[in-house]
Amino acid sequence: MKETLGAASGLVRLTFLVQNVYAEVGRGCDLTVAQAQMLCALTEESLGMADLSGVLGLERSSLTGLVDRAEHRGLVVREGDPRDRRVVKVTLTPAGADAVHKFHQQLTVRLEGLLEDLPATERDRFTRSLGRLVADVPAIFAD
């Protein structure tokens, strides 16, 4: 008989699963995982480098290169902030907004598909529990 899988093991494996789907959808949209995460974080609003590095959990110096490459590809632009001339705001271009919109839609479909085998009641309960668990996580991915 198969024992029940532990919570930790389940979380690690689910993460592995989601990561793979995330990367796969990203490839289809010609986005790396890091790029997709950054674009998602910028969907709601432009952010300065420091804020963005905080949301993504990266050093500011790491973010410089990430933004460089995304800017070079025409996905984002850097703009000065007149109220604090030290600040560099990062904003999605139309192309960037388009890319992240496609990514977001496709990823949503794929991830909801992961749950489709669960009975509706169980799925709803699972989703509600999820919401409680991630209440404090920054808005890495909006609804």
Place this chain on the structure above:
Amino acid sequence: MKETLGAASGLVRLTFLVQNVYAEVGRGCDLTVAQAQMLCALTEESLGMADLSGVLGLERSSLTGLVDRAEHRGLVVREGDPRDRRVVKVTLTPAGADAVHKFHQQLTVRLEGLLEDLPATERDRFTRSLGRLVADVPAIFAD
């Protein structure tokens, strides 16, 4: 009023959370994420490069460098397979087994801690649903 978070958004955020804990515990054990994943995959049994690349979802050529660095650090060894002389088996050293054991224990504690705020009934249900969702995921992390 706060709406309910969607399933996709919850999954992405939970993944972000777990990933961060995974990386943090790894750092404490002096293991990168990729190294920790590889060592976990080798906990149960030695694997050839091709099998290991399949479990981890990496190209064989990517794995070569990963194993190189881990071998250089004394975490794994490469051994020939007498039954098929093309095959290179990767095996944990005692140091590697020790490192992955510590990692596994600490990560288990930390991940179970993520669920501790849920009421016991909800937590059990959530864990059971997790088990169903990841039934097909390779043994990236054992119980």
Place this chain on the structure above:
DNA sequence: TATTGTTATACTCTATAACTATA
């Protein structure tokens, strides 16, 4: 011919430390 693994190469991602400009 097919499979296993490595090498060569190139790029992305990430961190630490030192630096510049602005507050």
Place this chain on the structure above:
DNA sequence: TATAGTTATAGAGTATAACAATA
């Protein structure tokens, strides 16, 4: 002084393509 951002540097991780050895 403190904060925002960049540069310089180094290393890890990954992929594609070409290759060698074995089946």
